[in-house]
Amino acid sequence: MYLGGKVYCPLCETTFRTFLPFGSERRPQALCPRCHTLERHRLLWLYLQEQVKIKERPLMVLHMAPEPILQKRLKNLPNLHYRSADLTSPVAMDLVDIQALPYPTASFDLILCSHVLAHVPNDRQALQELRRVLTPTGQLLLQARLHSHATTVENxxxxxxxxxxxxxxxxxRFRNYGxxxxxxxxxxxxxxKAVEYANSRTPEEQAWLGLGNHELIFVATHSAHGVA
Structure with a gap:
């Protein structure tokens, strides 16, 4: 009933007459009717293809709390050594605690961690673990829901x-990020580095791809000075 040619999901590669509303605020043009991805997933997939060159480079990839369609696409790329991990998810390849990862130091060139850290009791420990298993030249791509306040609320x-x-x-949740x-x-x-990657597209292209507004990808790499 949603088939049409007005919008396009780059993850399931299908056109529709509309994306669906989603969330407590009922964001319009958010949910893909077929693969159930949201704005942030489509944006991340475009970034991975265009900036990370995910289909071209040999990479060791760790995907925390894997989204099923994104996991499927990444697992099918022959140039990747791919692992997915989560504490409880039945679709994850490894059942692990992000606060105590079982992987050797400097194991992964690329780590994906989208909307995970707010649900972790100790996000600082989780970030230290993600940094430990990231190679010195690797990238950690983070996404998080940011609330309107300047500083994170943590009670x-x-x-x-x-x-x-x-x-x-x-x-x-254990905190609301500001x-x-x-x-x-x-x-x-x-x-x-905070990247508002939707701005790489015209407004018409953003609507066609359902990229939403103000969705950020945080690109984290090793600092020269270690943990402050």
Missing amino acids: PNAKTPQQRLKAYGQAD HDFAQRVAVQGFKV
Whole structure:
């Protein structure tokens, strides 16, 4: 019922008459009717193809909390050595705690971590682990929901799911990130660049691909000075 030619999902490579609304705020033109990806997934896939050259380079890739369609596309690329990991996900290849990764130091050239860290009890420890398993010249690509406040909201008294639901709007969240997200990543030994990659497209192309507004990709690489 959604077939048409007005929008295009680059992940499942299908055209539709519309993307669907999604989220508590009912964002328009958000959800792909076929593969159920959102704006951030389509944007990341374009960035991986065009900037990382994911289809061309031999890379060791770690994908945290893998999105099924993105995992499928990445696993099918013969130039990648790909692993996916999560604490509980049935689609992940490895069941691991991001706060204590089982992989050797400097194992991965590329790590994908989208909308994960807000759900981790100790995000600083998780970032240190991600930095440890990243090669010296590798990239960690992060995405996170940023709230309107300047600094991250983190309530140490919100210990139960019910308390976290009241504090953050979701029972499985441990904080709501503010606009200091890049700084929080940087102090764990990263150099961080925030990329609003949708701006690489015209407004017409953004609507065609369903890229949304103000979605950032944080590109983190090893800083020269280690953990601050």
